[in-house]
Amino acid sequence: MRLWNLRLIDPLIQPGDFARRRRRLLDVMRPGSIAIVPGAIEQRRNRDINFPFRQDSDFYYLTGFCEPDALLVLIPGRDQGETIVFCRERDAASERRDGRVLGPDACRLVLGVDDGFPVSDLDEILPGLLEGRSQIYMNLGEHLLWDHRLMRYREQLAQQRSSEEPEVGEIVTLGHLLHEQRLIKSAKEQELMAQAAQISVAAHYHALAMISPDVTEADIEAELHYSYRRQGARAEAYPSIVAAGENACTLHYVQNDSELSERDLVLIDAGCELQYYASDVTRTFPVSGVFSSAQRDVYDIVLAANRAAIDACRPGNHFNHPHEAATLILVEGLIELGLLHGDPEQLIAQGDHERFCPHKTSHWLGLDVHDVGDYRLGDSWRDLMPGMVLTVEPGIYIPRDDSTAEIAQAYRGMGIRIEDAVLIQKQGCQVLTEGLIKEPDDIEAWMAARAGKRNTARVVA
Numbered sequence: 001m002r003l004w005n006l007r008l009i010d011p012l013i014q015p016g017d018f019a020r021r022r023r024r025l026l027d028v029m030r031p032g033s034i035a036i037v038p039g040a041i042e043q044r045r046n047r048d049i050n051f052p053f054r055q056d057s058d059f060y061y062l063t064g065f066c067e068p069d070a071l072l073v074l075i076p077g078r079d080q081g082e083t084i085v086f087c088r089e090r091d092a093a094s095e096r097r098d099g100r101v102l103g104p105d106a107c108r109l110v111l112g113v114d115d116g117f118p119v120s121d122l123d124e125i126l127p128g129l130l131e132g133r134s135q136i137y138m139n140l141g142e143h144l145l146w147d148h149r150l151m152r153y154r155e156q157l158a159q160q161r162s163s164e165e166p167e168v169g170e171i172v173t174l175g176h177l178l179h180e181q182r183l184i185k186s187a188k189e190q191e192l193m194a195q196a197a198q199i200s201v202a203a204h205y206h207a208l209a210m211i212s213p214d215v216t217e218a219d220i221e222a223e224l225h226y227s228y229r230r231q232g233a234r235a236e237a238y239p240s241i242v243a244a245g246e247n248a249c250t251l252h253y254v255q256n257d258s259e260l261s262e263r264d265l266v267l268i269d270a271g272c273e274l275q276y277y278a279s280d281v282t283r284t285f286p287v288s289g290v291f292s293s294a295q296r297d298v299y300d301i302v303l304a305a306n307r308a309a310i311d312a313c314r315p316g317n318h319f320n321h322p323h324e325a326a327t328l329i330l331v332e333g334l335i336e337l338g339l340l341h342g343d344p345e346q347l348i349a350q351g352d353h354e355r356f357c358p359h360k361t362s363h364w365l366g367l368d369v370h371d372v373g374d375y376r377l378g379d380s381w382r383d384l385m386p387g388m389v390l391t392v393e394p395g396i397y398i399p400r401d402d403s404t405a406e407i408a409q410a411y412r413g414m415g416i417r418i419e420d421a422v423l424i425q426k427q428g429c430q431v432l433t434e435g436l437i438k439e440p441d442d443i444e445a446w447m448a449a450r451a452g453k454r455n456t457a458r459v460v461a
Ligand code: GLY
Pocket: 238, 269, 270, 280, 281, 369
């Protein structure tokens, strides 16, 4: 199958799935409480132009509704309806300019909630819904305009309250309840994330096909975006990192405007977002098509660490086991190369390896690239469970600066990271980004075959 032809038009997650998520949240909320889940607000880019709109992940998770200026209210056990959406009203003139909106009347039918109201009526309706609630679940600090409104309503209620009436409900963070649910991906979410990974893998192959000293980081970035859009993904899950040579030592390098040099590696850390679900994958390739011996030494260590961490991704292990496995391999390898000296466990305990390996190995992946969910429960790392998705991304970075003056020139000015997205299963795990080559011999063979094809094309032409 040509991956170019993979088209993903129909949303896999349907209104019934969003309704089940709301039900699960309502079932764990305290009786007498209320949850406020604000949607995202449009952000101005410059003058009268906004950034492309992206819905808040919590709000999307519970509604599937992608318009700005919306708010979800959940009230467990409320006789007149437990789920209410506030949204923009329909208006012919503005819809002619900006496109159709759903409008409050269609909320019940389309979103499956109990009621829909115009967001312009919030001041009249929401204080009444808050009145008498023992807890108000909400995530403060994410959408400041909504935070201010909620605080204003609480103050209003506190002022109106008579001494016999109960105190205005305390604000409790919603994150914990909701994010525990988001952390374990359903079968449909797993399917969607596998598709997102597949699109990203195909995009990386398109990028790989054009790597040569004739191109710039910007050319590769453009190829990734083009490939995502052609395959049905609207956006990147995070700003693409295309980092040649020493640029790869900047972990979140996004300038992406340098030329590639024949003697360098190029690190590509890029993943698409598909129907709101993120993918995240990194590979590091030799621009010439062949690793130098120093590049290969370091690459082999990072690859061994990536494989050891993936082996540790299984139920029965906790979140930090993959990191511990990867770090030990990285440090042992750096000692063997003569870049670190001493006992591996002691070096790790002292943090001496962070000079070359400054970041952790994993983060959760889902609707957000650095997805929600606690990494620790109390004092302990949390256990890995089927349905969790995490990245495995060990790396070694050796800048060419004063801090590495004593290191052999051949090792300086390189950053290597190899990252996969991993789904925990009942037995072990599935590597969602498996399709993207990472064995150095495979990379060299792939690039040589591509160069052969290019030369043939030139001769024929
Ligand atoms: N791969 C991008 C990040 O984890 O920040």
